[in-house]
Amino acid sequence: MDFGARVKSLLKLKGMTIKELAQALSISESSLYKKLDGRVPVSVSEACRIAEILNVSLDELCGTAFTRANYVDKALNELKEALRRYLEEK
Numbered sequence: 001m002d003f004g005a006r007v008k009s010l011l012k013l014k015g016m017t018i019k020e021l022a023q024a025l026s027i028s029e030s031s032l033y034k035k036l037d038g039r040v041p042v043s044v045s046e047a048c049r050i051a052e053i054l055n056v057s058l059d060e061l062c063g064t065a066f067t068r069a070n071y072v073d074k075a076l077n078e079l080k081e082a083l084r085r086y087l088e089e090k
Contacts, residue, residue: 003047004036006063010054024053 001009011021022032025046034040042050051061 001063002038003042003062004038006061007036007050007054010056010061014054016054021050021053025049 007021008018011018018032018036019029022029025032031040035042035046047061048058051058054061
């Protein structure tokens with residue numbers, strides 16, 4: 001999911017409209033649509049402000065956050081691999 005799709009999904013989840021987000025950002029609705037559609041780049045400061053308004057981390061907004069499940073899965077896989085190597089050495 002790209003940045004614009006994540007923002008739109010979060011807006012829906014929060015019960016907020018694009019118009020309301022544009023107003024909170026002090027930009028026009030059409031400018032926001034262009035940013036969410038990828039026609040105009042979103043600055044880091046704008047992304048930070050959007051994350052703040054939507055009450056999510058910037059990582060979540062950008063799609064780079066690890067979920068707890070992902071972290072646990074990764075840790076378990078590393079442990080399994082370490083145990084496998086250990087048992088092979090014996």
